[in-house]
Amino acid sequence: MTQRYSGLILLILAGELIFSLPFHITRFFKSGVLEVFQISNTNLGDAFAFYGILALLSYFPGGYLADKYPPRKLIFYSLLLTGIGGIYFATIPKPTMLPYLYAFWGITTILFFWGALIKYTSDWGGMDQQGRAFGYLEAGRALVASIFSSIAFLLVYLVSQNSESFSRNSIQLVILFYAITTIVLSFLILFFLRDKTKQKISRSPIGSPLNITIYPVFLISIIIVCAYCGFRSIDNISLYLVEIGNLTPIEASGFVTLLSYVRIISALVAGFVADKITSITLIIRLFILTIIGQSILFSVYPQTFYHSLLVNGTLIIVFISIVSLRAVYFSLITHSHIPSHRFGFCVGIISLVGFTPDIFFHSLTGRILDAQPGIIGFQNYYLVTMLISILGLLASLNLSRWMSSKSLLK
Template sequence: MFALIVAGEAVFFLPFVLPRIFRPTLLEVFHLTNVQLGIAFSVYGMVAMLAYFPGGPIADRFSARKLMSFALVATSIGGFALATLPSLAGLKVLYGFWGITTILLFWAPLIRATRAWGGTKLPGRAFGILDGGRGLVAAAIGSGAVVLFSFFLPAEVQNASFDQRADAFRQVIILFSGITFAAAGLVWFALPPPNEPSDDSPNRYEPGGVGRVLRMPTVWLQAIVVVCAYIGYKGLDDVSLYAHEVLEFDEVQAAHVGTLSMWVRPFAAIAAGLMADRFGVARMTMLSLLVFGIGSAVIAAGAFRPGITAFFFITLIATSAAVFALRGLYYAMMEAGRVPFGDTGSAVGIVSVVGYTPDVFMGPLMGILLDRWPGELGHQYVFTVLTLSAMVGLAASISFWHIVRRPT
């Protein structure tokens, strides 16, 4: 599980964690607008959408150890290319490449291996520990990256030259790339070689899994929950820029705000997983979506001004906790939804094709809202989108709860 946790977060350091923590700096160093960065995210999302579906059956048939190790090595190579600070065209190529390495070869094997670890009795704990552990890794590495970034800048951050900012940011990229490469070795040596399942094993691969999963209404409701929760996760990319533009934090302070959001993740995901095994995945999912919606609505209402930081941090922590709790819950819904283990990869592929569509549209949408309405108004529109998504997700989770309560 330790190897799954480290690898499960390291593979996303470069495409997602980096811009989340250092969004203002990334925009400056690469000479990008929010829309241009959103387009790069969209390229990743479109490639990922094509990769999720075939990635599921591949995970059901082949070794997670081999697939995940190769994916990590390839992703890290892309990171070293990013350290050369390529043009916008090169950045879009890199994000498309990462869409293949992180999704086609990595995502479904990670979920399948985690479900196998948790078994039928502790699915909430397994996925809660996975996402909580991933959050702990991301927060620790993210905090270290902020320290490294500030080390290469002068004491007065505002006085740093462009070259100083670019060099400091390059060191952070190299750090993330090296950790991703090291994670490949950890996976290779920590994950055991797969055992061939016997003919009567419930874990064996059987053709037709995609068709079986497509006929399950709980899978479609799970996919809707993932869409709405993932919109919230992508929306949290805006918190560092919000702190910078609305609350007037400097770049390092804004990066610390983004890191604070990440530190909430391990505690929220693990706690949600433990409570899901005790009180039910569906109930915890409904509660998390409700809190996510309320927190987003408060920010969308424009409740914060420079100097009013305590209420902002309380709201940020609560909203982040709800979003990260959902990340620890929404794959545990498979066990509650009675998806056969042998069809796990196929179910992951279908849920992911639908659930991660925000990778395609959220980046450009956020960019358009933030660039067309500069300042606080653009951020309010972003969090209005998050509020609406939470409401839709809550409706889907209530329907899921009604279905799973019925006797088999």
């Protein structure tokens, strides 16, 4: 039992820390990165575009690799190569080199890693604890992000104690902290993570029959697209609170920070509930709750105290629903009659489609908000997100019917 949970802890650490170099540093120390690297938001955005394109192209072949090779080795190489990229990042390369570095990370964090991570998590949960396994993963990742960002903040504070801005040394220290931690973790994975799926690894030749049903894969892809759009939509909660809720930026930031801790609890609870009532049943209920919340945000203008109370409460409910969806949607794969030796292949297809919002969502919603600033823009914004959630609900209902027809529900 101890060895089983130690493997899950290593998996959780890997699942978050591998994304710390491309994402955490710019998320928590963005102004310092822009200043030290002497780049603009546009330059950084272009670098992320390179990451997004290479990551998207890596999902499908990464799923194929997850079916062919032990997860332990795939995760080891992913962490090691990503950490080495971090060492280069710490040298403060020229701005022209950042797109290439982020493209490199787009490959190392996804190609060898993502399919292996999801497959190992699924195998850890077995048939009876899929929701719990993915709930642990999501909650653990949120906790790891909070802990390591706090350590990074402490390092910056100690180095820049007498300064009001980030120094080159403080940014380099943070980058090295994440890079070295990632490399050390890669060797911990190599030596201590058990290959739980070793007996299931397929060596079937290229061109052999896939033996999978496309319909559930298609529906799960749609569900994840819609749920992931919801997850990306919470990035604008603080902006809504400032522009519409009349909170100060600091108050809005504090509200969102508190929500980040709610994410940990929500993911854990969602995992346990999913195992009790089945993942698809929970997902249907969460989509319904999300749609109700988004309809309130679409129709209510927080002019009075009671309206503001209603809106703030609704934001919390929508947030809980969305992060709970994110915690359990991958558990649908195991319960959809997909052969274990094609699990990684299906993860690749589903992720390729499911994470396309990384390309279009912010561009689309940014234009919606800019077209009509103020309450009208946000009403249109929540109308669009509500329509996306309705599509996710319809896909979930269809998947539930398909599962029932195949006697796959408990």
